[in-house]
Amino acid sequence: MIEIVDIVKSYNGTTVVDHISLTIPPRTISVIVGTSGSGKTTLMRMINRLVEPTSGTIRIDGEDIRDVPAYELRRRIGYAIQGHGLFPHWTVAQNIATVPKLLGWEKSKIEARVDELLGLFQLDPAQFRHRMPHELSGGQQQRIGVARALAAGPNILLMDEPFGALDPVIRAKAQEDLLAIQRQLGTTIVLVTHDMEEAIHLGNRIAVMDKGKLLQYAEPAEIIVSPATPFVADLIGTSDRPFRLLSLTHVGDHIEPGTANGSPIEAHATLRDAYSDLLWSGRSAAPVTRDGQTIGIITLAACAHLAARPQ
Amino acid sequence: MRAGSGPPFFRPGTAPANRSWNHSLSLAASADIEKRHWQRLDKLGVLVTVIGLTGLALPFALFRANRIVPGEGIGILGSLDSVWSILLIAAIVLTLATALVRFNAIAKMAAGFLALAILALAVGAAANHLTPSDNNYARVAPGAGFWLLLLAFSLMVTDALTRLRLRPIWRVALLAIVLGAIGLILWSGLWSNLSLLKEYASRAPAFWQEARTHLILAFGSVAIATLAGIPLGILCYRVKLLRAAVLNTLNIVQTIPSIALFGLLIAPLAWVAANVPGASNIGISGIGIAPALIALFAYSLLPIVSNTVVGLLGVNGQVVDAARGMGMTDRQRLLNIELPLALPVILTGIRIVLVQNIGLVTIAALIGGGGFGVFVFQGIGQTAMDLVLLGAVPTVGLAFAAAVILDAIVEQISIKGRGA
Numbered sequence: 001m002i003e004i005v006d007i008v009k010s011y012n013g014t015t016v017v018d019h020i021s022l023t024i025p026p027r028t029i030s031v032i033v034g035t036s037g038s039g040k041t042t043l044m045r046m047i048n049r050l051v052e053p054t055s056g057t058i059r060i061d062g063e064d065i066r067d068v069p070a071y072e073l074r075r076r077i078g079y080a081i082q083g084h085g086l087f088p089h090w091t092v093a094q095n096i097a098t099v100p101k102l103l104g105w106e107k108s109k110i111e112a113r114v115d116e117l118l119g120l121f122q123l124d125p126a127q128f129r130h131r132m133p134h135e136l137s138g139g140q141q142q143r144i145g146v147a148r149a150l151a152a153g154p155n156i157l158l159m160d161e162p163f164g165a166l167d168p169v170i171r172a173k174a175q176e177d178l179l180a181i182q183r184q185l186g187t188t189i190v191l192v193t194h195d196m197e198e199a200i201h202l203g204n205r206i207a208v209m210d211k212g213k214l215l216q217y218a219e220p221a222e223i224i225v226s227p228a229t230p231f232v233a234d235l236i237g238t239s240d241r242p243f244r245l246l247s248l249t250h251v252g253d254h255i256e257p258g259t260a261n262g263s264p265i266e267a268h269a270t271l272r273d274a275y276s277d278l279l280w281s282g283r284s285a286a287p288v289t290r291d292g293q294t295i296g297i298i299t300l301a302a303c304a305h306l307a308a309r310p311q
Numbered sequence: 312m313r314a315g316s317g318p319p320f321f322r323p324g325t326a327p328a329n330r331s332w333n334h335s336l337s338l339a340a341s342a343d344i345e346k347r348h349w350q351r352l353d354k355l356g357v358l359v360t361v362i363g364l365t366g367l368a369l370p371f372a373l374f375r376a377n378r379i380v381p382g383e384g385i386g387i388l389g390s391l392d393s394v395w396s397i398l399l400i401a402a403i404v405l406t407l408a409t410a411l412v413r414f415n416a417i418a419k420m421a422a423g424f425l426a427l428a429i430l431a432l433a434v435g436a437a438a439n440h441l442t443p444s445d446n447n448y449a450r451v452a453p454g455a456g457f458w459l460l461l462l463a464f465s466l467m468v469t470d471a472l473t474r475l476r477l478r479p480i481w482r483v484a485l486l487a488i489v490l491g492a493i494g495l496i497l498w499s500g501l502w503s504n505l506s507l508l509k510e511y512a513s514r515a516p517a518f519w520q521e522a523r524t525h526l527i528l529a530f531g532s533v534a535i536a537t538l539a540g541i542p543l544g545i546l547c548y549r550v551k552l553l554r555a556a557v558l559n560t561l562n563i564v565q566t567i568p569s570i571a572l573f574g575l576l577i578a579p580l581a582w583v584a585a586n587v588p589g590a591s592n593i594g595i596s597g598i599g600i601a602p603a604l605i606a607l608f609a610y611s612l613l614p615i616v617s618n619t620v621v622g623l624l625g626v627n628g629q630v631v632d633a634a635r636g637m638g639m640t641d642r643q644r645l646l647n648i649e650l651p652l653a654l655p656v657i658l659t660g661i662r663i664v665l666v667q668n669i670g671l672v673t674i675a676a677l678i679g680g681g682g683f684g685v686f687v688f689q690g691i692g693q694t695a696m697d698l699v700l701l702g703a704v705p706t707v708g709l710a711f712a713a714a715v716i717l718d719a720i721v722e723q724i725s726i727k728g729r730g731a
Contacts, residue, residue, distance in 0.1 A: 050636055075638035085633030089651050098637050148637075158636075 001026050002047060002156065002188065007056035009042055016042050017053070018212040024205070026155075029182060029189040031203035033196055033235065039212040040192045044158055047190060048077045060156065075099050078157035078187070082164040084145030086133040092118075092144055093129040099152040117147040120181065139170040146178070150187070159191040163198065175202060196235050200224070200244055208232050221248055225310055242307035246272040249306065251288055255296035260285035265298060275303040355470050356410040359463045363407045366459030367400065372437045377448040378506065378695050384454050390437035399433050402426065403460065410467045420471035426464045428492070430457070435501035442504045450506035452697060479719035479726075486715045506697040507704065510686075517685075522705065524600070524681035529669045529709075532604055536611030537661055543612070544619025544657075545645065554620060561613035569671055572609065573678045576602035603680030607671060611664040618660025622653030655725040662717035669710040673702065 002024040009017040017039045024030045034040040045051040047058060049070040058065050065073055086095050093114045100110045115125040121143040133141055142162065149157055162178075163171045179202065182189055193199055199206045200220045207217040208231075216228035224244050227233040236244060251274045252267035262283050265274050267290040278286055278300045285299040370384025388396045406426040409419060438451040477485070502508050511518055547554040567575070581597030583590050595601045626649050634644045650657075676684030683702040690698030 048636060050632070071638045071640050073638070074636060079633070079636030081629060081633060081636070083629050085627075085629035085636075087630060087634070087648060088627075098639075102638055102643070145633075 001061055002190070003057075003059040003062075004043075004047075005057045005059070007043070007046060007058065008054045009039070009046065009051060010054050016212050017046070019056075020209075020214045022207055022214060022217045024188060024190060026188050027186040028204040029179075029191060029202050030205045030207060031199040032190065032192045032207045032209060033194065033199045034209035035194060037211075038209040040194075040207075040209045041160055043209065044160060044190055044192045047156075048074045048079060048158055050074075075102055075152065076154055076156075078149035078152075078154040080146050080149040080157065080159045080162050082161035084133075084141045084165075086141055086145060086148070088133050090133075091129065092131050092133070092136070095133065095144060096148045096151050098148055103152055105152075113151060117151060121147050121177065138166060139174065142166060142170075142174055143177070146181075150181075150185070153185075155188060157187050157189045159189060161193055162191065164193075178202065196237070197244075200247060208235060221245065224248075241309075243272050243275075246270065246275055246303065246307050251298050252290065252295075254302050254306065255288050255298060256302065258285070258297045260287045260297040262286055264289040264294065266290070267295065271298075271303055271306060274298050275300070275307070278303065351413055353411060353413045355466065356412065359410040359467050359470075360407045362459055362466070363403065363410070363463035366456045366463060367403060369456035369459060370454035371456040372434070372441055373452040373454040374441055375450045375452070375506075378450050378510075378697060379693060382450075382452065382454075384456075385441065387456070391433065391440055395433075395436065399429065402429050406464065406467075410463075416471045416474040420468055420475065423464050423468035423471060427461070427468065430460055430464065431493075431496060432501065435496065435505065438502065438504035438506075450509065450697065451504060452506040479723045483716055483719045486712060490712065507700050510695070510697045510701045518701070521682055521685050521702075525669075525672050525683050525706070525709075528600065528603055528607060528672045528675060528680060528682055529665065532607035532668055533611055533661060533665045535604070536608050536615050536664060539608075540612050540615030540660075541619050541657065544616045545623065545650075547616060547620050548623040558613070558617055558620070561616060564609050565613045569606070569610070569674050570677065572606045573602060573674060573680075576606055577678060580605070598679040600680055602678055603672070603675035603682075607668050607675070610671065611668060614660040614663045614667075615657070618663075619653065619657050622656030622660075623649050625656060626652045655721050658717065658721045658724065662714065662721060665717060666710045666714045669706060669713060673706055 004020060004022050004024075007017055007020050008015065020043060032040040032044060042051055046053050047060075047065070049065060087098070090098075093111075096114045096117055097110045100113060105113070114129065118125040118128055123140065123143065128136075128140075128144075133144070136144065142165070146157075146159075146162065149159075163174050166174060175198065178189075181187075191202060200223075203220055205217065206220055206223050208215045208223065208228075210231050216223060216232050218228075223232060224236055224241055227236060247270045249271045250267065251265055251269050251271060254271065255267070260283065262281055264287040265277055267288050274286065278284070278298075284301070285297045287294050288296050288298050367387070371387045372385045372390045373382035374385055375382040387400055390396065391399060403426065406422050409422045434453050434457055441451045443449055472482070472485075496502055497508075503512070543557065547557050564572075577597040580595060580602050584596045585591075587595075630648060630652070631644065634648045639647065672680070672682040673684030673687055676682055676688050683706045686702030687699050688702075690696065690700075690702065
């Protein structure tokens, strides 16, 4: 658990983070969203003391982060940034081994950990271990950047626009990978982005910031349904609201008995995808499958009903 | 013809040529062919040929009754046996013709090296041919023609090497082969009748003594400047306020003329030697090695400090941020990330000062610092050009070799850290 209590950061009289308090529950993904200059990156960088707050306190699992030297704190917290920041003169294996080496792990343990992480990110260790960063594609570099951040098995992972430099197709894949890995490892993730779509897709909770102030900190559904300020509503975009709401729910939770024709929809797809599919194929219902078995149907009416603002 | 008659993207010159191609060669088309002929010409080759032909016209060797009288120029035909001289002229003309046309760089390099080798052998043979037996005073030196031919073929080789883009290791290997070949010729005694080597023969022990001093001054000053300059550069990188002050001061030092700086140091060092106990015991005095070393050190500092600062500032900000965020201490970040990534730039600074100092050391002879400059200044004093060359030629060779080797090292390191 990360507790941020009444944090202020000002540079030469300009306040960039203004009295912010929020609590990030363990094993969740919290996304900080805001336009550039909103102070979102500064807020995140105060968690691993890359920026020292002007006033206020940050506690991790009840312990004030100022109780340990900054470099020791940082070795316990994963850190991944936009454009990955891989060390260009080190191999993939050396990059991933950065923090374990700083912590003084044994060589054999480091090697095993490197291979394990490469496997976790679907990169063949034998093939990638000795490559240099410039020999990798953008997507591979990004994965190595996250693997390096997770190398020492941190409880907390800070990510600053981690997918910003990727093209849309690779970004979507990287987001799915991150969700899968977070479910598997139970890491607490704090992610900074300017993209509300990404925030809604990834976040268990979303913190919306503007001009150094925290406007709203809530679950995605609540942010969509009842935005705290006009700025939050603008960030979501009024025309996208029903679809964003649908994107939070899975088809499997809203199946009805019956039969329908045409290509089936997977139960783990979002209602947004199902709605889009139904509209496009001109059907009023489609069969739903889970693990290849047809388990019912999803109807256009149900989607439309669920897209409406909850009363 | 142009207005309104052509299609929208009509380009004058090309279209008419194509249209009339079937009937006959139009004016434009034949001009095209002529142009293509011209494109076969190597532009630098033209320069090489002009220099080479001028070299052929000027005296190949210089004969002097003794070492200080003005010489008498002798052409190639007079310098060698008639058969050999005609063969030499043929080889030179043939190589110049090769230089003129564009083709394979490897073949050009080989032709250039071959011509240089023939030139080297010929100048030795000319000296043997021209030196009268039983006359120890007569001197035979390479003439203006020889130097121009040397320049022409060196240009040809350098150009071919630049085009070949050889890997660093091959460039060093090539340098080793060339130096080995020169060593072999020297060892064989083929050049022994050249005036330069006669000067050497009469002062061989002094030559090696000054060579040692030269190397100590050049490499010593760069070593000390590196040991002091890199930490100073790191400090300037970390402390912004210091940066401008230090770099400006070193800039001012750099603008002091070298002779003036050597002279300026005489008085303070003489005072130190006289008044600081033990100073004179460790070799500090107004003239000699100490002021030379200090002046060379002062000149070396700016390139090393500024390249260290520039190299460190050039390290990708995201990489530095990642290193901090991973939990590296300032020291770990400096040693593991920042310095290795800045190394090519820092080494470039060291290369600059090493080549610069190898040349500058010659001036140190003026204040009794020793080095090859001793021969240069003695030679100027005696109007003996051969003695001047005895100091200048090894200095140039040393600077050249240092430049090639350090360039190769810098490039090798840059390849390793590519993508920085």
